[in-house]
Amino acid sequence: MTSNKSLLILPGDGIGPEAMAEVRRIVGWMEENRAVAFDVDEDLVGGASIDEHGIPITDAVVEKAQNVDAVLLGAVGGPKWDDLDFSIKPERGLLRLRKDLQLFANLRPAVCFDALVDASSLKPELVSGLDIMIVRELTGGVYFGEPRGIEDLGNGVRRGINTQVYTTPEIHRVARVAFELAKKRGNRVCSSEKANVMESGVLWREEVTHIQQTEFPDVELSHMYADNAAMQLVRAPKQFDVIVTDNLFGDILSDCAAMLTGSLGMLPSASLGDVDETGRRKALYEPVHGSAPDISGQNLANPIATILSYAMALRYSFDMGDEADLVEGAVEKVLASGVRTGDIMATGMTQVSTTEMGDAILKELNKAN
Numbered sequence: 001m002t003s004n005k006s007l008l009i010l011p012g013d014g015i016g017p018e019a020m021a022e023v024r025r026i027v028g029w030m031e032e033n034r035a036v037a038f039d040v041d042e043d044l045v046g047g048a049s050i051d052e053h054g055i056p057i058t059d060a061v062v063e064k065a066q067n068v069d070a071v072l073l074g075a076v077g078g079p080k081w082d083d084l085d086f087s088i089k090p091e092r093g094l095l096r097l098r099k100d101l102q103l104f105a106n107l108r109p110a111v112c113f114d115a116l117v118d119a120s121s122l123k124p125e126l127v128s129g130l131d132i133m134i135v136r137e138l139t140g141g142v143y144f145g146e147p148r149g150i151e152d153l154g155n156g157v158r159r160g161i162n163t164q165v166y167t168t169p170e171i172h173r174v175a176r177v178a179f180e181l182a183k184k185r186g187n188r189v190c191s192s193e194k195a196n197v198m199e200s201g202v203l204w205r206e207e208v209t210h211i212q213q214t215e216f217p218d219v220e221l222s223h224m225y226a227d228n229a230a231m232q233l234v235r236a237p238k239q240f241d242v243i244v245t246d247n248l249f250g251d252i253l254s255d256c257a258a259m260l261t262g263s264l265g266m267l268p269s270a271s272l273g274d275v276d277e278t279g280r281r282k283a284l285y286e287p288v289h290g291s292a293p294d295i296s297g298q299n300l301a302n303p304i305a306t307i308l309s310y311a312m313a314l315r316y317s318f319d320m321g322d323e324a325d326l327v328e329g330a331v332e333k334v335l336a337s338g339v340r341t342g343d344i345m346a347t348g349m350t351q352v353s354t355t356e357m358g359d360a361i362l363k364e365l366n367k368a369n
């Protein structure tokens, strides 16, 4: 054992705990087979926290999240809590975490595993080998800008208002995350906005360029209007390495890119905040999917999105890139061997349960070790 790494696991609701149980086995594997010890704590979020404490997350859990290297979250929500007031709904737990930890950079990889090229909405040759990373600004922009609201102008006319607002520090910090990522990947960043029609887009373009020129001169930077980026993502997605964009365009472009790779059950994400005095970057890792109440409790869920979220934590919070490669490689091999959960099932493949998928991934990890 050489170092201690702190991880807070919040399994949440529905299939969250089922997928997280498989992650815990992989954490255990890492400890047994690598010179590493994870200091793992587990707590409640979402409906599970409402049932126990009456609120979707407690101050104590937020405090814990502030003080670990990484938080790994399953999913929150479900029909049991649907009728609750918005202020105490399960989703508020997640929103509070994002807000209190100030997680301003949302990383959404779109990776196409060769075994799943047929699950893509695009032709296999367009997505085979696809590996792009979308960095979406998450705490600013039109979703939060003031003024906002719906005004009554009289005579039966109403006006809805939202405001796109970005300051230079907000642009700089998310741009830095994108350039740092690019250095560890294909060394290219494409920044996307609508500088042709929006002043905030002009500022975005100027400031991203400024960060590139002053801090990352070796990273290639290009600019693309967001509507064109949407077209290019479905026309020739492999042209991209890292895409950095604002909150609204990132919301749309990341969902668009996700569908290039197949199932919701395969998609991880990371949300990163600032680096603190000790050099630690606040980080929350979670699958893109929700709690899937329609299949929860039946050992049917695909745990891969949550397992790949853990792999992202290894890579970005624990400086364990080799181990992240190992986990991703094991997933790739399992898929190539024809083992599938129901959501990614295809003719001629073998359908397995959540736990059997975990077994198969552990087996591949042992082989690779």
Ligand code: NAI
Pocket: 015, 074, 075, 076, 077, 078, 079, 091, 094, 264, 265, 266, 286, 287, 288, 289, 290, 291, 292, 293, 294, 295, 300, 301, 302, 303, 305, 341, 343
């Ligand atoms: P969902 O992502 O939970 O499910 C959509 C569909 O995909 C369902 O048919 C589900 O069975 C399937 N699916 C999702 N993940 C899967 C996996 N890992 N393996 C196999 N199949 C999978 O979205 P939905 O149904 O809109 O929402 C259900 C609940 O989850 C709601 O309460 C919603 O508020 C919450 N939710 C939570 C999120 C989060 O915690 N970040 C994100 C999205 C929804």
Ligand code: MG
Pocket: 251, 252, 255
């Ligand atoms: Mg969305």
